[in-house]
Amino acid sequence: MEIAGFALWQVGIALVATLASAYVRGLAGFGLAILLVPVLALALKPVEAVLIASMLGLMIGLTEIRWLINQAERSAWHIGGMVVLTTAPGMALLAITPAPVARLLIALVALSAFVAVLIPPREPEIPGRLNTLLTGAASGVLTGFAGMPGPPVVPYYVGRSIPREVAKASMVLVFTIASTTGIASGLALGMMHWRLLLLALALFPVVLIGNALGHRALGKISDRAWRIFAATVLGAASFAALLKLL
Incomplete structure (x- = not known):
């Protein structure tokens, strides 16, 4: 038996992974893609996992758009602009990368974010423009290649001594922009299929819960507990994905 062209075991994995990653997103402000994509990529094609995560990220982001605009730091808009420019090249790279290699790289991306978050918190001031733009460029490439804009963005905000509500809103705004751009890139490159949209719609109520x-x-x-939780989530996601691959 299949649902939207996916086997029941694939749908089951997607449901469990979606519920867990959505809970982490609600608590930490990130985690939907970082947790969901590595797991989905083990059950689906990597590009399918990336596009489904992008659709779910856009759907949940739109439900919070007013809060995001009011609370996010202005740097989030600069990072988001760079994400728009660099997502398509990342997705084109994913399309030509063998699936086993893509899965390994996706797991390593999550691991790199975990290491970055372990660095002691910096001053609350916004980093320089070059730092901000490079963060956005890296986030965009990773959005296209791994469906995970978070690895460069999470350390940028969580690694600074700013209120967690500001950090969370800023990250989620960037992720919403990244999700929109990822979907647009998938459409432009001919990678989007109706069955992916159907699965994303079926998973969205689980994301809300x-x-x-x-x-x-x-x-x-x-x-302090929030920052520790953020680091733990990143570490668990990356190590679990690596162990599964090995």
């Missing part, structure tokens, strides 16, 4: 549960838990933890 998981995100709401995570957001409710956010108000019960301190800033």
